Every structure is written in structure tokens, then in C-alpha cells.
Amino acid sequence: MSAGDVGLVVVEQFVNTLDERTFLRLGSLHRADDTLTSAEALASWFGEHDLPATAGPADLEQARALRAGLRAALLSEGAAADALAGFPVRLASDLERGLRLQAATGSSGLDALVETVAAAVADGRWKRLKLCASDDCHWAFYDTSRSGGGRWCSMEVCGNRHKTRAYRQRQAGRRPHTNWLTAPPTLEP
Known part of the structure; x- marks a missing residue:
């Protein structure tokens, strides 16, 4: 993974602060969970990911809206454009780099996430960030x-479950297998 992808990994982890997985694994039900339950939790998440660690109640609502918009965009839902409309990016002059993308959410941590997404869209890396195709998972991952x-x-969990399910459906569509031990074949004269 290149150095430019590191920022997108943080966006992946941000999207995964909402864990929607509800499948059974090894007999245990995985319960959905939301990490961003308070402004303090958001500030803590920012700090853990080397982003400016300040957040208030308004930042929490914006963070949840951004996360919902990004998840919708990854699912290719039409609502993504509306959900992300509140996070515009503009070109700004930068003494060191000339021009750069700049977001203005009011939260430095959210600005960094929005700017990373905008840069990834611009250079094509965004198409590598996906949500798992399993309906009972939708965990964000970077497609390598x-x-x-x-x-x-x-592949070991969701891919295997999908392939096993498809195999069983194909087998169910075939004619029933006769168990020769319990039902011997009848010979026709």
C-alpha cells in the first residue's frame, strides 16, 4: 500500500465506526455497534487516528452525517449526493504546495477526512474503497x-459464506440424490 493510501485507510476505519454486521459466525451472533456515541467518543477516535482531537455535539452530528453519506456512496445509493452536499471542498492556495483541496466543516478532524476522500476521488483510489457485498455485513475494506x-x-468469512450458500442452492435445484444404502435401485426387466 502506498503512502497516499494511508489516509484512505483512516477513512475506511471512520466508515467502520458504524458496524452493521449481523451474521452468525461460529455459532455467535455478531451485534451491530456504533462507536461514535458522543462528542467525547468522536474526539477520542480523532486522537487515536492522529487527527485534531477536539469535537463538540455539532461535530458529532456532522461526523455521523459524513459517515452516512460515505456509506451511501460506497453502496452506490442515490441518496449519497444529498448526504454529502453539506461537505463541499474548494481549491485553496498553499505556500508549500501551490493549490490544495480544502474542506470547511468547522472541525479540523472532519476536514481532514473530507479532504482525503476528495483527493482519493480525484486520483482514482476511491474506487478501491468498498463495502462488503454481503447483505448482513457491509464492512468497509480497501480492495487490494x-x-x-x-x-x-x-474471503474466509463473507466470501466463503456466499459461495457455500450459492453451492447449496445449486445442489437443491438438482434432482434428489438416492441413497443406495437405504433405497436399493429397482431393476427393470
């Missing part, structure tokens, strides 16, 4: 496959 066609957050 060569073709960029990854669909599952984990």
Missing part, C-alpha cells in the same frame, strides 16, 4: 486485488 474486483471484506 489486482483487478479491483474484490467483493468481500474477507
Whole structure:
């Protein structure tokens, strides 16, 4: 993963602060969870990810709105444009770099996330950030496959469950298998 992708990994982790997974794994039900329950939790999350660690109640609402918009965009839902409309980005003059993308959410931590997303969209890395295709997962992941066609957050869990389910459906569509031990074949004369 290149140095430019590090910022997008933080965006992935931000999207995953809402854990919607509700599947059974090894007999245990995974419960959905939201990490961003308070302004203090948001400030703590910012600090853990080397972002400016200040956040108030308004920042929490903006963070949840941004996260919802990003999740909608990753699911390719039409509501994404509306959800992200409140997070405009503009070009700003920078003495060191000339021009740069600049967000103005009022929160330095959220600005960094919005600017990272905008840069990833501009350079094409955004298409590598995806939500798992499993309806009972939707965990965000960075697709590192060569073709960029990854669909599952984990082949060992979600990919395997999908492939096993598809196999069982195909098998159910075939004619029933006769168990020769319990029902011997009848021979026709």
C-alpha cells in the first residue's frame, strides 16, 4: 500500500465506526455497534487516528452525517449526493504546495477526512474503497486485488459464506440424490 493510501485507510476505519454486521459466525451472533456515541467518543477516535482531537455535539452530528453519506456512496445509493452536499471542498492556495483541496466543516478532524476522500476521488483510489457485498455485513475494506474486483471484506468469512450458500442452492435445484444404502435401485426387466 502506498503512502497516499494511508489516509484512505483512516477513512475506511471512520466508515467502520458504524458496524452493521449481523451474521452468525461460529455459532455467535455478531451485534451491530456504533462507536461514535458522543462528542467525547468522536474526539477520542480523532486522537487515536492522529487527527485534531477536539469535537463538540455539532461535530458529532456532522461526523455521523459524513459517515452516512460515505456509506451511501460506497453502496452506490442515490441518496449519497444529498448526504454529502453539506461537505463541499474548494481549491485553496498553499505556500508549500501551490493549490490544495480544502474542506470547511468547522472541525479540523472532519476536514481532514473530507479532504482525503476528495483527493482519493480525484486520483482514482476511491474506487478501491468498498463495502462488503454481503447483505448482513457491509464492512468497509480497501480492495487490494489486482483487478479491483474484490467483493468481500474477507474471503474466509463473507466470501466463503456466499459461495457455500450459492453451492447449496445449486445442489437443491438438482434432482434428489438416492441413497443406495437405504433405497436399493429397482431393476427393470
